Amino acid sequence: MASDPAPSAPPAPRTARQRVRAELTAEITAIARRHLAEKGPSELSLRAVAREMGMASSALYRYFPSRDALLTRLIIDAYNDMGDACDAAVDAVDERDHLSQFQALAHGVRGWAVAHPQEYALIYGSPVPGYAAPTDTVDPASRVIRRLILLAITMNEDATAPIGPVAIPEMLERQIATLLDDESVTIDRQRFVIIASVWAQLFGMISFEVFGRYDEMFDDADALFAVQLELAAATIGLTSSTD
Amino acid sequence: MASDPAPSAPPAPRTARQRVRAELTAEITAIARRHLAEKGPSELSLRAVAREMGMASSALYRYFPSRDALLTRLIIDAYNDMGDACDAAVDAVDERDHLSQFQALAHGVRGWAVAHPQEYALIYGSPVPGYAAPTDTVDPASRVIRRLILLAITMNEDATAPIGPVAIPEMLERQIATLLDDESVTIDRQRFVIIASVWAQLFGMISFEVFGRYDEMFDDADALFAVQLELAAATIGLTSSTD
DNA sequence: TCACAAACGAGAGCACTGCTCTCGTTGGCG
DNA sequence: CGCCAACGAGAGCAGTGCTCTCGTTTGTGA
Numbered sequence: 001m002a003s004d005p006a007p008s009a010p011p012a013p014r015t016a017r018q019r020v021r022a023e024l025t026a027e028i029t030a031i032a033r034r035h036l037a038e039k040g041p042s043e044l045s046l047r048a049v050a051r052e053m054g055m056a057s058s059a060l061y062r063y064f065p066s067r068d069a070l071l072t073r074l075i076i077d078a079y080n081d082m083g084d085a086c087d088a089a090v091d092a093v094d095e096r097d098h099l100s101q102f103q104a105l106a107h108g109v110r111g112w113a114v115a116h117p118q119e120y121a122l123i124y125g126s127p128v129p130g131y132a133a134p135t136d137t138v139d140p141a142s143r144v145i146r147r148l149i150l151l152a153i154t155m156n157e158d159a160t161a162p163i164g165p166v167a168i169p170e171m172l173e174r175q176i177a178t179l180l181d182d183e184s185v186t187i188d189r190q191r192f193v194i195i196a197s198v199w200a201q202l203f204g205m206i207s208f209e210v211f212g213r214y215d216e217m218f219d220d221a222d223a224l225f226a227v228q229l230e231l232a233a234a235t236i237g238l239t240s241s242t243d
Numbered sequence: 244m245a246s247d248p249a250p251s252a253p254p255a256p257r258t259a260r261q262r263v264r265a266e267l268t269a270e271i272t273a274i275a276r277r278h279l280a281e282k283g284p285s286e287l288s289l290r291a292v293a294r295e296m297g298m299a300s301s302a303l304y305r306y307f308p309s310r311d312a313l314l315t316r317l318i319i320d321a322y323n324d325m326g327d328a329c330d331a332a333v334d335a336v337d338e339r340d341h342l343s344q345f346q347a348l349a350h351g352v353r354g355w356a357v358a359h360p361q362e363y364a365l366i367y368g369s370p371v372p373g374y375a376a377p378t379d380t381v382d383p384a385s386r387v388i389r390r391l392i393l394l395a396i397t398m399n400e401d402a403t404a405p406i407g408p409v410a411i412p413e414m415l416e417r418q419i420a421t422l423l424d425d426e427s428v429t430i431d432r433q434r435f436v437i438i439a440s441v442w443a444q445l446f447g448m449i450s451f452e453v454f455g456r457y458d459e460m461f462d463d464a465d466a467l468f469a470v471q472l473e474l475a476a477a478t479i480g481l482t483s484s485t486d
Numbered sequence: 487t488c489a490c491a492a493a494c495g496a497g498a499g500c501a502c503t504g505c506t507c508t509c510g511t512t513g514g515c516g
Numbered sequence: 517c518g519c520c521a522a523c524g525a526g527a528g529c530a531g532t533g534c535t536c537t538c539g540t541t542t543g544t545g546a
Contacts, residue, residue, distance in 0.1 A: 487546100488545105488546090489545095490546095491542105492541105492544095493543090494540080494541070495540080495541095497538090498536090498537085500535080500536100502533085504529105506529080508525105508528105512522085513522075513523090514519105514522095515520090516518095
């Protein structure tokens with residue numbers, strides 16, 4: 001499910017002990033992920049996982065120092081899983097068709113979310129543990145928005161937004177510049193704030209759907225999402241006629 | 244904090260026992276709300292509340308049949324609290340200035356959310372209990388969107404959206420009609436779907452801010468929100484020049 | 487090759503939780 | 517004034533996260 005980031009990954013465990021340790025760690029996370037998907041984050045119990053593995057509950061602490069650590073592992077995996085789904089969806093369409101790329105990204109993320117509601121709730125719902133170690137989490141957590149920004153950069157000259165321009169305070173302007181320092185390319189500031197809005201809108205819609213806020217309003221979530229996505233694309237300046 | 248809906252509310256408890264019961268119930272919810280605000284929903288413990296009240300934990304079950312019932316009470320209160328803040332903000336501005344009304348609604352809801360992050364997480368984060376009894380929850384939960392729709396109805400003829408029109412499937416069209424059956428007034432369908440998008444966007448932005456997703460991206464959440472709000476207003480067709 | 491240390495699994499135990507049951511006590515209504 | 521429902525307290529059950537101890541196994545350096 002989750003892919004290892006390339007740098008400094010130990011590919012083959014040397015000793016047998018290391019290998020069984022890796023296998024057990026993977027089995028723990030797999031069972032925990034299944035329990036999470038079936039019963040939700042609050043019902044995830046270390047003892048239940050240990051019981052299913054035929055181990056003593058105390059033995060699990062050799063592999064995860066705490067329940068929060070196991071949850072953090074699942075969180076990172078979920079972020080990467082969603083990121084993979086997002087990337088795969090975007091990469092599956094013509095890279096010069098920006099509208100289709102945007103739609104693919106949105107549908108890819110939404111599809112993953114409705115297929116894994118509990119994991120989605122884990123990463124985009126209320127943050128349960130005090131705070132997950134930012135160092136490990138921030139990179140996987142930002143994959144979707146980074147892809148979205150990348151998309152916005154490539155379509156920089158093709159689409160023109162029908163709204164704005166809007167006044168951007170200097171402080172915000174500087175933060176945007178700092179954020180984009182990594183990428184060597186620049187991006188129109190107006191497009192950037194629009195993209196940020198669409199980003200929030202996308203996850204607002206998905207959260208509403210997954211968390212059941214549409215339940216007694218709309219039956220056909222697919223149609224609603226499609227319509228709202230068309231509006232979002234129009235906000236960016238992507239229409240079916242362009243390209 | 245939370246207001247009683249008018250119909251069939253017993254205003255004055257007859258007997259002393261009924262009065263002390265009402266007082267104790269209020270004290271329980273007050274302490275529970277404080278614990279919730281301080282430590283989050285997962286840390287809310289019936290026993291801790293009972294301890295602080297000097298009661299046996301079992302006695303609390305005379306007032307709330309379960310922990311989930313207490314949480315549901317807090318959820319309903321939070322919805323009404325946010326609804327009050329929303330209404331108060333909108334009512335504070337000139338009712339003919341639709342742009343200001345919209346901005347007041349957004350800032351009112353956001354202000355309440357950042358002031359009560361845990362309560363916001365309780366109602367707009369992951370749904371923790373299996374499912375709260377829909378009958379009691381749906382009405383308070385829909386106050387903001389109902390106010391937003393009301394706003395959209397009043398500005399029906401004043402603002403023209405710069406995006407669209409978009410194709411609305413017949414099924415969705417029928418659902419919108421059903422939803423608006425209660426209100427005797429009609430609303431432009433294009434405006435309705437835009438409002439639904441803006442609704443999702445608003446809570447997407449607030450959730451991102453409250454849940455810390457902007458933490459290592461933007462420092463000035465106020466400025467970001469203001470800019471995105473201006474974009475949202477423009478999407479609806481509200482600009483500072485209108486009215 | 488072998489001994490030593492690190493890693494490991496199992497079990498008991500602690501403090502805590504939600505919730506149930508029982509048993510006196512107290513309050514209100516007929 | 518008497519009866520019954522509502523109430524508060526306590527014990528107890530099953531479950532949780534986590535710690536500590538104690539044998540056992542495994543890898544490694546001498």
